[in-house]
Amino acid sequence: MDISLQQVGYSYGRNTPFEKRALQGVDGTIKTGSYTAIIGHTGSGKSTLLMHLNGLLKPSEGIVQIGDTQITAGTKAKELKAVRRHVGIVFQFPEHQLFEETVEKDIMFGPMNFGVSKEESRKRAHELIELLGLPPDTAQKSPFDLSGGQMRRVAIAGVLAFKPSVLVLDEPTAGLDPRGRKEIMELFSRLHAEENLTTVLVTHSMEDAARYADNIIVMHNGHSVMAGTPQNIFGDEETLASFGLGVPRSVKLQRVVEKMIGRPLPVLALTEEDLATALARAASEEGDANA
């Protein structure tokens, strides 16, 4: 499901003394099957933008096109529910949305709202509990008895349960320990490949954006200022710095190494593994040249 944004603008609290412009003239395309990262500073409009991706907010100006549905300022609430079935959002700290008596029921909430049968919803809940690596007896527990990390997984399952074709993630790893972060990010990466998802990741982490995304949109002060592949975006360190953003650690280290050996490496190392491979190749070439 392609998503395209055309000159999207949004203001909070219109016509009140608290009016605040959050987005202006945002353009962007999210192709079916792509893994898009939206990066930007705090307050750059990332979170506001992502709420446009399933009609939680309607643009004050411009058009949001989601598949065949066009959302503008005048779109009726009824049409939006259909869109939400296809675009699932995992919000920041999604565990705050848990409310049911049991984990199973909470996961079933989404699919049953979208008209999936009870049996099918229950089946999916159990599949997801397993997929997310939760103990099987979790299903009948109260979600409020789980640990923070487990609650996060249950909440994520609650979104995956209605099988959205586009999955939007708002800093899904905020507040997790490094191991938990890695597990969750790897899980989304696997889902993206196996379920043919279109994934949109809003993140502060340049490393995550570089490692997982194939398309990056940079937001700054409510404007979309850069868009392209991670190679392009992180290759342009100066422009990024002007928006208060840096490059992934591996790229930083690559620049240091390049200075030391006095020549650039042929590729941009988006991950630590890339850097290691590039360095090994450079070293063996050096060896060949010396021999």
Added chain:
Amino acid sequence: MLEKMIFGRYIPGTSFVHKLDPRSKLSFVFLFIIAVFLANNAVTYGILLGFTLLVIFSSRIRIYFLINGLKPIIFLIAFTFLMHIFFTKEGAIIVDWKFIKIYEEGLRQGIFISLRFLVLVLMTSILTLTTSPISITDGMEDLLNPFKRFKLPVHELALMMSISLRFIPTLMDETDKILKAQLARGSDISTGSIKQRIRAVIPLLVPLFVSAFKRAEDLAIAMEVRGYRGGEGRTRYRQLKWHWRDTVALALLGVLVAALVLLRG
């Protein structure tokens, strides 16, 4: 979604009304509420309305914004108006159309009671819009101080009030966030039968309660950690000062009351 609500909101400013001491504003509003009930004819209601508009004008808050934020209450006002129109059966009949009969007294009462309602709500909104929650509680604590003699826990009451006021916007934001998360999971509170709509509120209320309790606990711990131990011997950073303008405001209110007493029928 909830961003248009204006209850408990404070708009910083430097107008005459903003600069008043919270104690004078609180007593002003309290006395005004009593004074409203003095009005009983067209002239006195006119004066009340004029006075309210004067206060709104001197607070420099845009009327459009006030009216927009008062929409839910305007519904209530309309309801009272209709109740009076249809259920008062005194005076001459002015409309007689099929089964609808409207009496002169009903119309009169309807207009007056709605006006009374409107004036009260506008005035109290102006109070909260121009006074920061902290000042309101400071003023309240100060005004209630004499009641300490009767074992009224004034400081605790003021603290409770300031905490509740402080958390209104926080809980509003929280509600908005949870609402969006549940909407994204296909929950729907704006369509369906009444029963369905009530059921749709549960996914909103449970997380809200959970987080409110968690916040309360965190706050209690944070306060204890910083050595909070009640009001005994506690001094204030913000000192309240009575200015000439506070006297002027109360004097104006005195003029209003005098006018109402003289002109009421």
